[in-house]
Amino acid sequence: MLKEFKDFIARGNVLDLAVGVIIGGAFTSIVNSLVENLINPLIGIFIGGIDFSDWVFKVGDATFKFGTFINSIITFLIIAFVVFLIVKFVNKLMPQKEIEAVVDPQIQLLTDIRDAVAPEKAETTEDDEAAAETEEEK
Structure with missing residues (x-):
């Protein structure tokens, strides 16, 4: 004690x-x-x-x-x-x-992955929308 x-x-x-x-x-x-x-x-x-x-x-x-x-x-x-x-x-x-902002390395890694994947996701979304419009026209 x-x-x-x-x-x-x-x-x-x-x-x-x-x-x-x-x-x-x-x-x-x-x-x-x-x-x-x-x-x-x-x-x-x-x-x-x-x-x-x-x-x-x-x-x-x-x-x-x-x-x-x-x-x-x-x-x-x-x-x-x-x-x-x-x-x-x-x-x-x-x-x-x-x-100084303390950034958790895991959060930084996830942010980098999100930023790297984001342009691809945007392109995929546009392609999906175009395909959906084509199928609606049929």
Whole structure:
């Protein structure tokens, strides 16, 4: 069981996932700082610093802070848009790798045979049609 666990951990995709999670955590703090310290104040200038966090309603002893939820949704949309812009910018900087089409040798062989037989089949079909028309005339 220990060997199976070691094999599982040693797989490339598990290590790649671990690195992705770590880098994602660091990247999250950068994006959150960008949104909270730069973008939100900029938006606040244009919309007059609207803050929904004091919007609440009460039912009995329960207090529902739906304004804080609205603020969270707005923050999420801003963060998602910033991440979209960053990814779009990075994709323009990074050259795209061309993906080579992997062709199964059997499929290639069958395709070559089909292409080689196709002209003969077309001629045979024309001859058959001509013979059928001749027999119909009789």
